Amino acid sequence: MKKRTLPDALANECALLKALYVAKRKEMNLTQSDLADALGVSQAAVSHYLNGENPLNTRVAAIFAQKLGVPVQAFSPRLARQIEQSAAAANLGAGLSNDANIQYVGQPRLSFSYPFLSWVAAGSWAEANEPYPPGFSDRYELSDYEAKGAAFWLEVKGDSMTSLSGMSIPEGMLILVDTEEEARHGKLVVAKLTDSNEATFKKLVEDGGQRFLKPLNPAYPMMAINGNCKIIGVVVRALMKL
Known part of the structure; x- marks a missing residue:
């Protein structure tokens, strides 16, 4: 990179x-x-x-x-x-x-301005623009969140993070990703396969010492993390553009 x-x-x-x-x-x-x-x-x-x-x-x-x-x-x-x-x-x-x-x-x-860089799949691993490329985009969005590190907005594609109850992040929402926020159990994260340019957006869960990427939509399966992916950052805000 x-x-x-x-x-x-x-x-x-x-x-x-x-x-x-x-x-x-x-x-x-x-x-x-x-x-x-x-x-x-x-x-x-x-x-x-x-x-x-x-x-x-x-x-x-x-x-x-x-x-x-x-x-x-x-x-x-x-x-x-x-x-x-x-x-x-x-x-x-x-x-x-x-x-x-x-x-x-x-x-x-105070408001903080962060670049809009790309989109990320809420579903299976999907080919995406590099979610953390060099430089900045020509589009910025504001947030009240003060990031701990470099942060950027992504647009959600797919419906694996859409839920009929509780938290739901439907397709089309913008998510703010902080690359220095601690990725721990229960956090929503963006992860990228280490050997390709494929990324996904899921909830990080830990069970019996094993880490998984869990969709909020129960129709999708959990994905085990077996050293095959890197957590790019933690989702700290979600924004629906009308």
Whole structure:
């Protein structure tokens, strides 16, 4: 798989952050493992941020800045402005709450933009566009979810995740996939066969030490994971476009 590339502005933020990390890691006695613990992600994810493979977000930038002892402005004026705007809204709310005639209704919810990349089959393994290609698309969708790593939208094809009761993800819905969210029992995941360009969307279940991909539609069988596939990411949001 080819290495992903970020837009220049986002890649430059990562490059500045990496330069700061290299310059200050000895002084701060800081390792990538320390950063991973602080961020709650894998060490590989930290490397992806520093090497410009994953874009920075406000949470990640704030934690990096705190650990390095620098302002976010030093590597990302863009994210520094977003953090300042959020803080200003929170301070405004604190001030208004003291006025009996005016009540603050909460900090505005931030929106995050993620690329729409492809489609994924909710059924048997199906040939699909690479669900995690290099670069970004010309289409983006917003979400209130702040991803832990690189994230993207996919469109669901097929009906194996359509259920008559409980959770149902019918054909045509968009799903947001976070590549750094932990894939554990009960999570909805996108998986890809290791020896081909075939992908599927299923629920991950564990039973007796064995992992399975389970459809929400009972008419479809479960699929055992026997080292023949890779979990691309966890589905964290679903969106129906009207």
